[in-house]
Amino acid sequence: MKNRLFFEHNFSDELFNFAKQEAEHIGFWRLVDENLSKYVSFADEVSQKCIAIIGIGGSSLGVEAIYNFLRPKFEYEKSLIFLDTTDPIQLSTQLEKIDLSATLFFVISKSGTTIESIASLKYLDHILQFSKNNLVVITDQGSPLEKFGLERGSSIFHIPESVGGRYSVLSVVGLLPLASIGVDIQELINGAKEIKSDFLRGDFPEVVSKALFFGENRNTYGMNALFSYSSLLKSFNEWYVQLWGESLGKVRKDGEAIGLTPIGLIGPKDQHSFLQLLMEGKKDKSVTFIKIKDMDSHLSIPVVSLSNLENLDIINGISFEELINLQASSTLEALKNSGVPTDVLELEDISERSIGKLIFYFEILTTLTAEVMEIEPYRQDGVELGKTILKKKLAET
C-alpha cells in the first residue's frame, strides 16, 4: 500500500516515539500477534449457511467493511447479515430473506446492554429460543450478556479489555464471524502486521506527517473527506466515519471542543454530488483518495463509435478499471490545483491482506491525530446523555 501526500508536510520524531510507546501497551496494536487457531477451529465447526450479527456501531461496522470489500470477488458459500437497527421495516425485510432456523447468530455487544441489540435478541429469542446451537456471545468479561449466554449454554468469547469497540475489528469481534464464512483471517492479520512493522521500522513516515497536518490544521481543515474509488469500499467508508468521528470529536481537558468531521465519498458517483462543494465551496476540507491498482476485472469499453457521440470515442478500448482510476487521478489533480490538501492511498488488490493494511493504517492515523490535538481517542462519553433520556422516556410510556 502506497500513500502519497500532495501538501506541504513535516515529520515529528516526538510523535513517532509516542506511537512506538503506544504500540507496546495499547490494545489494538497488539491484536496482530494473537494466535488465530481458536477462531479457525471454531469456524470449521460452523454448519449453518447463514451467519447473522446482532450488533451495532463498533460491533458490526468493521465486519461489514471487510465482508463487503471481499464478497463480490470471493463469492463465499455462506452469507453474512447485519441486524444493526431498531427500524421495523429494515428488520422485517432482512428477516424475511433468511431461513431463521438455519442461521447462526452472533450477538456482539461490549457492555452487553446495547438497547438495539437486546431488542433484536428479545424478538428473535421469542421465535427461536436461543441455545448453544444457534447463539454465540461476544462481549466483555462479566457482562450481563455473558451471564445470559452462559445460562443458554452458548459459546462465549471475550472482547480484549484494552480494545475499544471501534478498534476491535481485528479481534474476536471481526475474526470469528469472518472466519465462519470462509474469510482467510490470517491474511487479514498479516496485512495489519505488515503495516505495523513497516511503520515501526520508519518505512511509513506519511502516517506521522498526515496526523501532524490534520491535527495542527484542524481549525482550517475541520473536515476530512475520504474519496474511495470503488463501490467495494462503501462500508469501509462507514467504518472510517465512526472511527474518525467518535475518536476525534472530544472536549479537551482545557475545555475546548475539538472535532474533525469525517465525510465518506464514493467515486465516480460523488463527483456528481459533492465535488462542486469541494471545488468552489469554502476551503475547509482535506481529501484522501483511495484507489485499487488491480481490480482483477476484464470489463472493457468496446471499440464502437456511437452515431453523434463520436466525441466520446476517446474512451474506446480502455478497461473500466483504467477509466475509474483515471477519474480518481483527474479529480485529485483538479482539487490539488484548487488548493485543496489531498493525498492518495493505493491498495494493491482486492484481498484480505489489502483491507487488513488499510484498517490498521487508519487506526494508527486516528490515534496519532488525537495525540497532536491532545485528546483521548478511545472513549465516547458524549453518547450517554441520549441513552439516559431514552430510558426516562421508556419508563414513562
Added chain:
Amino acid sequence: MKNRLFFEHNFSDELFNFAKQEAEHIGFWRLVDENLSKYVSFADEVSQKCIAIIGIGGSSLGVEAIYNFLRPKFEYEKSLIFLDTTDPIQLSTQLEKIDLSATLFFVISKSGTTIESIASLKYLDHILQFSKNNLVVITDQGSPLEKFGLERGSSIFHIPESVGGRYSVLSVVGLLPLASIGVDIQELINGAKEIKSDFLRGDFPEVVSKALFFGENRNTYGMNALFSYSSLLKSFNEWYVQLWGESLGKVRKDGEAIGLTPIGLIGPKDQHSFLQLLMEGKKDKSVTFIKIKDMDSHLSIPVVSLSNLENLDIINGISFEELINLQASSTLEALKNSGVPTDVLELEDISERSIGKLIFYFEILTTLTAEVMEIEPYRQDGVELGKTILKKKLAET
C-alpha cells in the same frame, strides 16, 4: 408534514416575497402543474419486468430516493436498477443479476455526453444492439444523445429547459421510470403541490425561518446534518447531499467561497458512529431529524424477560416503530440540551404523497438558503476542471 424548529428564529417578508416571485418563473416550482397522462400512457405500454436507469447524479439520485422509500411497502412487481458508475465490479455484479434481454433501459443525461453513462451505453449496446424496443432517451432537446436515440428509433423525452439536474426528479426524469414500475406519480406530485400551496399561502413559515438561520449563521454552523430515523430514507439522504452540496457550494460574485456542507445520517445506527462528534466536538453543525409517524408495521418487542438482562425489560411490549421514534426524540433532546440547533420533520406515513412533500420542501429550502447567502443555486461550474483533466489524460493513453 410538520416541521418544528428548536432554535431561535425569525421570519423575513423579503425572503418570502422572493420565493413567491421565483415560484412564477423558476422551472422546478412549475413541475407540479404538469399533465401526467403522457407518462402514465407510456408506462402502461411497458412490458419489461426490469427497468434499468443509465444515469448518474441528478439523473438517478432522485429516482433512487423515491424508489427505495416506497419499495419495501409497495412490493412492486417490476424492479428498477441504477447503472450509475464506471466501477467494473459494481457493473458486473449488477448486470449478472438481471436478464438483459428482458430489460428496458432509460438513458438519462442532461448534456447527453456524461462520460459514465456513455461508457455504460457503449458497453451495453455492444451486447444488446439498442433499438426502440429496449432504449428510452431522456435528455436536453438537441443533445448528441437525442440524435443518437432518434437514429435508433427510441422514444425521446426532453428535460424541461429551466430545470437543473438535481431539481429534476419531479419532471420526466423521475416520473417516467417511476410510473413504469407502478408508482402512483400523481400522488407524488400531489404531495409536492400541497407543500407548494401551503408554503405560498404562508402556512409553512418554518421554511423561510430555517433558510434565514442556515444562511445567516453559515460561518458558525457550516455543516447541516440530516438525521433520518428510517432506513427507507438512506437514498433520500444521498439526494439531499447532492442538492445541498452542489447548490450551496459556490464562489459568490464578490469572490467569497461559500459552502454549507451536507451530512446524511441514519438513526439509530449513526448514534453509534457520529453522535459523539455532534455532542462533544466543535459546535459547527445543525441537525435536522426526520421521523415517520406511521410506518404501518406491527413488529413489537415481546414481553419476555431475559435472564440477567432484566434491566432492559423497559422495552418490553412496545413496538419497534415506537422505539425508533423515541430514540429520535431522545437524541434530539440530548443535542438540544448541548446547544446544537435542531429541528424535526415528521412525515405522516410511507407513501408517494409523503416523499413528494419532503422533496419539494427541500427544494424550496435550498433555493431560499442560497438567496440568503447571495449565491446562485442552479449551476455547478466547479466540476468542469476535473472533466477537462480527464479528457487530457484519456487523449494521452
